[in-house]
Amino acid sequence: MKIVAHFEIPYYQILNEAQELVADLPSFAKDPAHLIRLYRLMVLNRLFDAKAIALQRTGKLGTYPSTLGQEAAFVGMGDALSKNDVIVPYYRDVGILIQRGVKLSEILLYWGGDERGNAFANKENFPYSVPVGSQPLHAAGVATAFKIRKEKRAVLTVCGDGGTSEGDFYEAMNVAGVWKLPVVFAVCNNQWAISVPRSEQTAAQTLAQKAIAAGFSGEQVDGNDVIAVRDRVTLALEKAREKSEPTLIEIICYRQNDHTTADDAKRYEKAKVREQEWEKEPIARLRRYLESIKAWSEKEEKELQVTSEAEIEKSVAEYLATPLAPLENMFDYLYATLPESLEEQRELLKQWGNTHG
């Protein structure tokens, strides 16, 4: 007998839960202004989240998936992307999208049940993907297009821990390995897929090691450490652009809320675990670090709360003032041009549109 394969899965952390630097700061993080920018985005993300949930509770928004506790994962990824890169998101990626030109009011519009919330002006942003685990294949396709056209670009796709159980996820990883595609697979492991815990999703020790079977490297990163997330995703995107090599990054975080506003986690989650995990949450961690290097003060914090709230209120007003789209839009985007055979139905819709109580 001889051993024919070995593998190791590294775990990366820079700023730990005790606000200690446990690794060298990457160069971007030596600039306090950069860290403050990330901090602001995380705070905006969290306040927006609370507002969205309040809107849902008062009947002004549809089902909404909270990002509470996962802000560093998304904000870190969003900051790592270059303008030229493509993002193929799932549905929890607020912190990425707001860095890609998507307005908060558009995010509300989508969860309020309006297709225009999915019509991102920036065409390097794929729309949301609700069918779990299906979108990593699209990212592999985007990467294939880059490769064929010999463009030095990368694509980032995100899914959850549950998403890694879908066949499509494995198929995407597999082809990315064989074809050496410039794609980064990020898995936001928030420990839950609705009520199913990570331990019931796979018997594998880590999700990151799924990359090994596909022939490329996988790693874990502390998802409550925005510096580490930003750093690892940046390096993986660079590797994709420069060497056309895929990477899987498992971002370890914790879902600090129900799966969505339609869910009730009390049915299956121990409150105690959530409380323990909250000790690691990303925003307080970075704030204390910034305070410790005298880059942030109580006064700035107060101002940030005020300006963020104002920005959010403005977006809510914009969202609530958005009139319904014309009913005929149902037909107008099905095909490049409406087939003649559908014109009769389009007229019917106009005729019966006002009879729906």
Next chain:
Amino acid sequence: MAEITLVEAVDLALAYEMQADPSVVILGEDIAKNGGVFRATQGLLDKFGPDRVRDTPLAESMIGGLAIGMAIEGLKPVAEFQFMGFLYPALDQIINHAARIRNRTRGHLSCPVVFRAPFGSGIHAPEHHSESTEALLAHIPGLRVVIPSSPVRAYGLLLASIRDPDPVIFLEPSRLYRFAKQEVEDNGKALPLDKCFTLREGKDITLVTWGAMIKETMAAAEVIVKEGIDVEIIDVATLKPLDMETILSSVEKTGRCVIIHEAPKTGGVGADISAQIAEKALLSLKAPVMRITGYDTIVPYARLEKYYIPSVPQIVDAIKKTMEFA
């Protein structure tokens, strides 16, 4: 006897059959500890334990294939897809395997599986949670497609589906899950598959429908009956195989027919029913058969979804036009 909702009736039927038949096993995403996202499997884990009530990893092709293997091996799996829009990864398993196993093995093997899924619009859910693609499945030889439209029929038809020796797609209209309560006797009595249910007898016009559209059809009938038109209402219930006998004998009596469904018009099951009426009862018809259906569009997101569903006035209008046709 307790009055219960349609979703509670599903739960009740599952509990009855799991108690009665130890080979019944249920599986799906979030169905065990969470009791299903609609609570259709609430309490079953506690009653029957984790061997027979299984939360699966998040993978629908896996759920489909796994259930097929279990069924061929002699279990009676009832697998849930969380929404119809998420059963598509399992279509390969369902179409290429579940539907064909009896035929391929000349009857040596069979696949007594039930695939349940909520479907249809009108519950303000996010994207992909609202489609009615039952025709896709009704097109497949070897499958049964069953759609209950009341708590009583959910209970009786689900029992029948589990007891059926062949694969059944059991589609639950989510818009009706908590719409109306009904007394359901928990007596383990199945209702017949492959049979329409005549919900109201009448002599002037036949209304044919299924699933959530029962709601608007009944409301339209109430309006029209007051105007002195005597409607007959048929809930198709099993879309495949289709009980044309009930529909044809009704149309032979009334001479007029309106078919109402939520799914898109083109290639819908309504088209098949209409074609069969034309083939077999043309001379009984006093007016063309009309179809009132969802549009051939993608179901709009929540803000506009109600405009997609055929409205009561639209159905009333179709009934009148059919009645006035000379």
